[in-house]
Amino acid sequence: MNSTSIENVANYLKYKGKYKGLLGWIFSTDHKRIGLLYLYSMATMFSVGVLLGLAMKLELLAPGKTIMDAQSYNATFTVHGVIMIFMVVVPGLPAVFGNFLLPIMIGAKDVAFPKLNLLSWWLYVAGVFLVLAALLFGPGTPDTGWTFYAPYSFKTGTNMLPAVFGAFVLGFSSILTGLNFLVTIHRLRCPGLKWSKLPLFVWTLYGTAWIQLLATPVVGITLVLIALERLFGVGIFDPAMGGDPILYQHLFWIYSHPAVYIMILPAMGAISEIIPTFSQKHIFGYKALIASTMAIAFVGYLVWGHHMFTAGMSGTAQYYFSLLTFIVAIPSAIKVFNWISTMYKGSINLQTPFYWAASFIFVFLIGGLSGLVLGALAANIYVHDTAFVVAHFHYIVFGGTGFAFFAAIHYWFPKIFGRMYDKAWANTGWIVFFIGFLTLYSPMFYLGMMGMPRRYYDYLQEFHGGNILSTIGSWVLVTGFIIIIVNLVRSARIGPKAEMNPWNGKTLEWTVPSPPPLENFDEIPELGENDGPYNY
Amino acid sequence: MSNEKHHIVPYRVYVFVLLGLIALTLLSIEITHIDLGSLTVAGAMVFAAVKSYLVLTWFMHLKYDKPYIVTMVIFVFAVFAVTIVVTFLDYLYR
Numbered sequence: 001m002n003s004t005s006i007e008n009v010a011n012y013l014k015y016k017g018k019y020k021g022l023l024g025w026i027f028s029t030d031h032k033r034i035g036l037l038y039l040y041s042m043a044t045m046f047s048v049g050v051l052l053g054l055a056m057k058l059e060l061l062a063p064g065k066t067i068m069d070a071q072s073y074n075a076t077f078t079v080h081g082v083i084m085i086f087m088v089v090v091p092g093l094p095a096v097f098g099n100f101l102l103p104i105m106i107g108a109k110d111v112a113f114p115k116l117n118l119l120s121w122w123l124y125v126a127g128v129f130l131v132l133a134a135l136l137f138g139p140g141t142p143d144t145g146w147t148f149y150a151p152y153s154f155k156t157g158t159n160m161l162p163a164v165f166g167a168f169v170l171g172f173s174s175i176l177t178g179l180n181f182l183v184t185i186h187r188l189r190c191p192g193l194k195w196s197k198l199p200l201f202v203w204t205l206y207g208t209a210w211i212q213l214l215a216t217p218v219v220g221i222t223l224v225l226i227a228l229e230r231l232f233g234v235g236i237f238d239p240a241m242g243g244d245p246i247l248y249q250h251l252f253w254i255y256s257h258p259a260v261y262i263m264i265l266p267a268m269g270a271i272s273e274i275i276p277t278f279s280q281k282h283i284f285g286y287k288a289l290i291a292s293t294m295a296i297a298f299v300g301y302l303v304w305g306h307h308m309f310t311a312g313m314s315g316t317a318q319y320y321f322s323l324l325t326f327i328v329a330i331p332s333a334i335k336v337f338n339w340i341s342t343m344y345k346g347s348i349n350l351q352t353p354f355y356w357a358a359s360f361i362f363v364f365l366i367g368g369l370s371g372l373v374l375g376a377l378a379a380n381i382y383v384h385d386t387a388f389v390v391a392h393f394h395y396i397v398f399g400g401t402g403f404a405f406f407a408a409i410h411y412w413f414p415k416i417f418g419r420m421y422d423k424a425w426a427n428t429g430w431i432v433f434f435i436g437f438l439t440l441y442s443p444m445f446y447l448g449m450m451g452m453p454r455r456y457y458d459y460l461q462e463f464h465g466g467n468i469l470s471t472i473g474s475w476v477l478v479t480g481f482i483i484i485i486v487n488l489v490r491s492a493r494i495g496p497k498a499e500m501n502p503w504n505g506k507t508l509e510w511t512v513p514s515p516p517p518l519e520n521f522d523e524i525p526e527l528g529e530n531d532g533p534y535n536y
Numbered sequence: 537m538s539n540e541k542h543h544i545v546p547y548r549v550y551v552f553v554l555l556g557l558i559a560l561t562l563l564s565i566e567i568t569h570i571d572l573g574s575l576t577v578a579g580a581m582v583f584a585a586v587k588s589y590l591v592l593t594w595f596m597h598l599k600y601d602k603p604y605i606v607t608m609v610i611f612v613f614a615v616f617a618v619t620i621v622v623t624f625l626d627y628l629y630r
Contacts, residue, residue, distance in 0.1 A: 214615055250623050301615065302622055314629035320622065 012516040029114035034101030037121050045087040050081040057474035059457055060467045071458035074143035075143035081146025085129055086170045089401045097408050098205045105199050105510040107190025109519040112183040116176055123173035130166030134159045150248035152238035156228035159184040168223045171216045178212025181205050192527030199507045199533040204269025207297035211258045219255030246311050253304035266334055267404030271357050273337050274411050277505045278354035279346025282534040285338040292331035299328045309380045318377055325375035332368055352426040356407030359434050367395030388448025394441045410450050414498030418515035421491035433480025439473025507533045549608035553594045560587050
């Protein structure tokens with residue numbers, strides 16, 4: 001493998017192009033700067049989402065009204081969901097680490113369409129502002145939940161249109177990123193980088209890009225139909241006019257279940273990079289991991305109905321969706337077995353990214369297994385719309401995507417910023433966050449099993465103990481989050497300079513300087529027969 | 537990519553395809569005046585499908601693209617078809 005050494009070229013953080021200062025960032029078509037733009041935007045929105053989540057948990061500290069009334073609680077969980085789903089975890093790892101690393105990992109100077117890439121970020125920002133407009137102006141904050149279920153979404157008096165249009169625009173951003181990545185992976189791989197040598201993070205970005213491209217338009221059209229219902233009363237989802245509200249649920253989940261895989265696949269990809277690096281060992285079952293990625297992407301597209309088991313669907317459809325839900329668990333399990341097998345007899349280097357990756361496996365396992373409870377038809381009816389679902393979902397999406405995101409930021413931080421973080425504080429942040437996470441969400445499994453419904457600001461006295469524990473967990477989690485953020489922000493500015501390859505990684509990003517120069521490589525690298533991303 | 541051959545399609549071919557699309561659009565409007573019963577939607581969809589085929593083949597150059605690009609397009613339509621079938625597992629058996 002040709003390593004590049006272009007220390008003299010200005011790195012992407014310092015490079016001065018046509019514009020200076022902030023304009024030099026928001027008009028930059030450099031994939032690395034766009035990745036960071038996403039990082040800062042998403043971190044901002046994530047912080048807002050965390051504050052809303054914190055407020056919800058505080059409300060649930062005691063039965064009855066604690067800090068907000070029922071309507072405010074409905075608006076809070078709606079906005080929390082819309083922000084966290086559409087602005088944080090759906091763009092998630094692809095928007096930040098995909099943008100930053102994909103071209104470098106495949107030996108390219110940028111993505112295939114750099115201007116389209118910048119447009120994606122601008123669309124993201126436009127979508128964010130539209131949703132924020134729905135909160136701040138008009139007749140009231142949306143209160144439908146992030147799923148915008150019909151018929152309530154076109155009957156509620158709250159300010160739905162900007163929120164729905166914002167989600168629509170955010171979808172466009174996602175589609176353009178997916179398209180860009182597909183073309184980049186197909187067309188810009190460096191010489192010698194065959195499909196069978198692609199890093200697994202790239203493979204997961206590839207699978208994700210297909211889902212983004214095929215599933216997102218469906219939700220776009222569905223949201224347009226909601227807008228048409230509100231504006232013109234077309235009646236497609238309105239039973240009073242011969243419409244079918246369950247059709248809305250089909251259309252919504254045709255996107256929104258694959259969206260879960262948009263969230264989790266790149267997270268799995270990041271974990272598949274981190275575990276071999278910190279085990280200093282070739283990934284176990286490289287081809288099985290690729291096959292499972294593509295199987296999850298494909299089968300995951302066809303299981304949406306398991307969100308609708310109690311909605312009045314036909315029994316035939318319920319059997320089908322339940323069966324496929326169990327099948328999609330198989331490739332996920334294959335991944336877990338492969339990660340653990342990679343560690344076996346490896347030379348494990350206990351660093352912060354590895355702690356995050358290992359805890360990812362732990363929480364993802366619990367989240368995945370509780371998903372099987374929900375996928376079983378009879379059990380689903382018992383726990384449907386209870387706190388159990390909230391626990392399962394947060395174990396998968398926050399515990400999965402969130403933990404993988406933190407793993408990834410700690411893994412690639414020295415490459416992105418050219419500085420190393422304080423490892424002791426990073427480890428402290430991880431353990432506090434991890435304890436907070438378990439304390440916050442684990443009681444919800446119990447509360448759900450005992451029958452506590454989700455999406456209520458009030459509950460029966462018998463659920464008080466579990467809710468107190470959960471609320472305390474939210475405080476611990478936020479403490480961990482603050483430690484992590486302060487450490488990373490401080491280290492990005494004044495941390496010690498990082499080496500080119502501090503973890504002894506084998507993928508191409510570790511062959512360029514930290515931080516990378518503007519166009520990554522002075523010469524496009526060329527891979528030999530024996531080169532590969534995990535050849536330790 | 538500079539090392540790839542580009543097939544140049546004469547303008548008249550595009551004009552013929554455009555005329556074909558206009559004609560099919562008019563036909564798809566006309567067919568709504570005929571009562572086909574339960575096949576009304578199917579009739580309109582047949583015209584739409586032929587039009588899509590023409591656009592994909594000629595305007596989007598699938599006719600001259602590499603097989604893997606054609607395969608991708610077929611895959612997308614297959615996913616679409618499967619999605620419709622799965623949705624109707626609910627509607628037909630409700």
